[in-house]
Amino acid sequence: MTFETVIIYRFKSYDIWYMYDSANNVIGFEYSQLSEINETLKNTRIYYEKNLQGDVTGLLDARGAEIASYTYDAWGNVITDTEKSFCYEGYEVPFELNHVLYRGYYYDRSYTDTESDTNLYYLQSRYYDAEVGRFINADSICNLGISGTVFGFNLYSYCDSNPVVYQDKTGEALINVVFAVIFGIAGWHFGGWVAYNVVKKKNWKYWALRSAIAVGGAAIGWLAGSLLAKSVASYLKMYPDVVFKMTAKIGSSSFYSIMKLLGINPFTLSMDSGKFIGVARALNSQKITLSYEWAVNLYKKATQFGYMM
Structure with a gap:
């Protein structure tokens, strides 16, 4: 081996x-x-x-x-x-x-x-105590309610209190939630693209991953979460319109958390004036503090489209 x-x-x-x-x-x-x-x-x-x-x-x-x-x-x-x-x-x-x-x-x-x-x-960002079934410190406030369930409002919750279905390799927003959000916008094209990009050929793993993505990414523990996140990020950079549609589908904190999890600065994506306003509004929340890099790219895009800041 x-x-x-x-x-x-x-x-x-x-x-x-x-x-x-x-x-x-x-x-x-x-x-x-x-x-x-x-x-x-x-x-x-x-x-x-x-x-x-x-x-x-x-x-x-x-x-x-x-x-x-x-x-x-x-x-x-x-x-x-x-x-x-x-x-x-x-x-x-x-x-x-x-x-x-x-x-x-x-x-x-x-x-x-x-x-x-x-x-x-x-789990990379936090420690998990299996005896009590929860993390010993809270998740980022930006992930509050991201899963859409009552357990998503407990920042100490592990895998949305459903460890049979979900996994959480980073201690942050569930990659399963990301799958569900993007699949709801892009459909089977997203599942097929990510599955082929990861597995490279249409074998049983390809079909298993494609099917898992369709139901929110359940039961894919055999594949590294970091590899999946990288593949999803590549998809969104190739199809940025999906990112812009996300701003109308999910809340500010959820959008910010998903972008951070995937390592995507939305202000670096190709966009027109209308899409820029959509992203800027999605991130206009007191719960969100933009990093210096994001703020610089926000300023550059605003200047490009003639907005004063």
Whole structure:
């Protein structure tokens, strides 16, 4: 098995090298500089076994033999696991070195008693506590009510209180909500474009992703949220009229949150005077503070169309 990227996590007594494929999915890990175990283990490579939701359900050795397994409840609490230790060239290797579990999230736990741990999942921008089923700190106020449900007004809520259907790899606005909004405007063309752009060929993954997008992006845990966001952003930049239609379909905070999530500055898109006014009005809210870059592009567009600021 090949990998494209390696990210190193450095602890007090050991390093772990996480391996990622070209779609930015973590596929396994390798021990490095394990002073407390033995230098012999330096090149021990372990691969992940996952289900369609992205949960790590097992660990495989280099020969493909399963050496550990996990099951979880819907919220990410570990129900069963067989991780104890295994022997590599006569040395015992503890599985506590593995930090990637439910939904492929990073789980903060220690290998030794001298190292701190929180028993929380790290979702890039926030920590999630599976025991209580919520984040330990609030989401951005700009995401308030973005999902359109009562749970969307709870900024500590995880996956809109529906973890069976949704996932949240960044701790921010659900990518599922983005799918639902854009699909409602662009229809099947959007689903087909994104699916082909991500998968590159019309196989089962293409049809699965296209169908998932049509129902709001449910059950796509096998694909990295960052890759999907990048593909959706590419679509909107290619078809900017969809962005302008969004300003009339959703509220100011939701529009701003989606643009920020996808990394799109709407003022950099090609537009006429009417579309500029639509975007400017959509972002004219006391709840929204534009970044310096957005403000500069707003000023340039306003000047271009003859508006005074």
